[in-house]
Amino acid sequence: MIDTAVLAAVVVVLGGVVAVAPRDGRIVILGLMLAAVAASLVASPLPSSLAVTARILGALLAAYLLWAAAGSGWFNSAGSAIGVVAEGAAAAAAFVVGLTIRPVDPLAGPVVAQAAGLALIALAVVPLAGRDVFRLGVGVTLLTLGCSLMVTAWSGPTPPLEQLAMAALLIGIAGSTSLLVPQSEIATETVEPVEPAEAEEAAAQIPAQRAPEKAAAAEPRPSDASAPARTIASAEIEEPYEWFVPTPTEPARRRPRASTVRRVATPKPAEARKAAPKKPTRSRSDLGGKP
């Protein structure tokens, strides 16, 4: 009979690998949820049902927050740079190391908790070093889960309030990520600029009979990084600035009212510098209107 903690530890590591390797945001969130749910079961003895319920609800809510941030599902991670096999190998190596080392002797909790925790922390390192905010959020979540497993291994069973605090922390991380992701997606997830000559060349290679497909492929899917390069090239030709246009839901903020813009007739350079609003973001209109 396989111990529940061992099974849960394996599921945790698999979930972690799934969370960092693929590009599809939905699969990433699924893997994260799997790891978070299973992490609450890597304990011996098992926590009370109320504590486990709190952790599972926290994991589900955290996953939902990320899913909601993803909007309709067109939302992708940068994915692993080394591939799913390499990520899996790294996690497995960390798992084995975790099974063998004994920084605390004797361990107060199950050794598989230490192994799974170490594997999750190893998986979190690369996302934490990057600048993709979504992957950063995934990395922070994995790090938190790994740390919680370490606490379980080194300090033994945790009280229910700690489980509740951990659930709140997971929700907080997911909420923070979901709040920070959309703006960074607009900022960073841009296609690398294609030289006009290369773009024309690429367009010329596309057969004329594929024009309808080409038009369909150029539909706005700004976060779909997995789109083939040919589609991106055609989109660049047809809508050269499409990627840089804010989404329609983004309100145009920080734009000073026309009445607050000073118009100076034939300003001298020095006067113009002084008269021009230095930071439109701090104009009177943005600060609540003229007193």
Next chain:
Amino acid sequence: MTLIVFLLICIFGMLLGLLAQPFARLSRLVAVGSLAAALAAALLLNPNDTATLGEVQLATTWFVGFFLTALTASCLLLCIVGLVTGWPERLAPAALATFAGVGFAISATDPTVALIAAAAATAPAALVASRIRSTPLGTTVGVAELRTLALVIGASVLAAVTVLNTNWNVDDPTFMIAIAFVALAAAVAVRSGAVPFHVPAALLSRSGEGLGLVLSLVWIPTGFGLVALSWGATIYGVPGDWLDRAVVAVQLVAVATLILGAVGAMLHDEIEEIVAYSIIQDTGFILLALTARDADAAQPARLWLLAFILAKSALVAWAATTSWAFGSSNLGDLRGWLRRSPILGLALAGIVLATLGWPGSDVFEARGTLVRLGLPDSVHFLGTAAILLSLAYYLRLMAVGLLTPSAVVRGAAGDRPRWHPAGAEAAGQEVVAAEIAPVADAAATQVAPVADAAAAEIAPVADAAATQVAPVADAAAAQPASLPASRHADDEGPARSHRRHVSFGHQLRVAWRLNRPLQASLLVLGIAAVAAAVAFGGFGAAGASQSGITLDQAAGPIANPSAIDNGGEPTPEASAEATPAITFTPLPSPTPAATAAPSASSSATAAPSASSSASPPPSQTAGD
């Protein structure tokens, strides 16, 4: 029970505030109402309150109540300032979430719960940071926020498991304690924006966040810092080579923060940046309290945290009000601001007083004690240097305010109260303008499309009509000049004639609207006055800072676990009992204001053991 009420108010206030975000008026009402309720709950917090939640005891002390009151009061006052100067979206829900986390953290007797709650309390900073829409800045700040969160979580958990375990499989147990110390100090430093890690804080100050700055730079670091400081004299007060090296590293960061933070404040011209660097500079004292590792540093550190919360909240409110009142935050544009707004000048003086104090005052002594205990004797002069540098940038702000007013300042309303002086035509015009402005704005918005369409149709007709109407219009234009004389034969001015048709209540409303700069200035002055009072030990702050948080009393000291580097002499703690090992058993009954700092003799739960390596696994708190 009173603590549970406070926590519930914060949690539900946060949820309601987030749900009401799409509705501007409702969200403000919910935010102010929730904060007022939370403030009332914090004020009514029973110092001897206990509650058991999830097998962990939560207990309050006098200082816990005072700290939560200071946090909620400063947030409420800032939100009221925001009602005048520009509502800080999401600040209130984020702050309420933070206060709930801090409330859990500083009342929990279990160190893991306390540190995880403290880490969770830092997450809401993203709510404020996410408002930045300018793309490169938003991404950088977002990445910094998440990395900071990761560091805080990792450090918190590492510190928790370190202090929970005495059976580390290493030769020198202080090595693990040193790692935990460095991790915790790094988390405090990064979260508060200490100098090598100050870039995200500086970027945040450039984002136009205004009042939102205070959450990320003041309230969250102090909450986390308070939990971190609770072990300063107990867990990290043991001798050891590794720990000494770690302390030196943190001292370097603290000194760099104290000096370079002030230099940064002097070099920048935007007052938001000056404020951010001023806050960064003063967070150096939190790091100094960490490096002190002395029970004598506990009380000054707590008093400093209280003064820091209120004084820096007042400073952020001052900056936001000044920017709003004069329409610019650049010092070049703000020449002469003090002449135009003397109340804001008084408020700034109060903030300086609350931050620096004077020799003999509580806050001055607290700063001096932290410098004395946190730094080696040879660099104590840096404390004086920090004060002088702080004075320098505050005096710079004052000096700029005393210069000849710039055009921007001359064009601003200032603090001068505006009523309806008899015969003052200008006042009447202002009244009319204030009445008309909102209506005109709304009307202009509605009418603009219609007007554009109508203009195209009317133009030909208007041209023809103008030709016919011109003689009549000329005659009519001459008429108004004679009207006042005929209507005001009793020598009443035009303003009085206007008031005759306007009710007194309406005039009061208009006057209220006209004097918003004055209201905002008075509010800032009020916050500064409260901050100065607390910094001087008022409202019972000096007494409250004598009592620690629950975790102080729950954690007993490790008395020289490595038995090295002590010259063979028993430590003072060890002399009290044989070799007390750290335990975290729940308190049988909290003793709120009795102990200034935990000591071996006051640690009722210290379990003796011959050596730390041979001791059995530590007793689990409530988890067993």
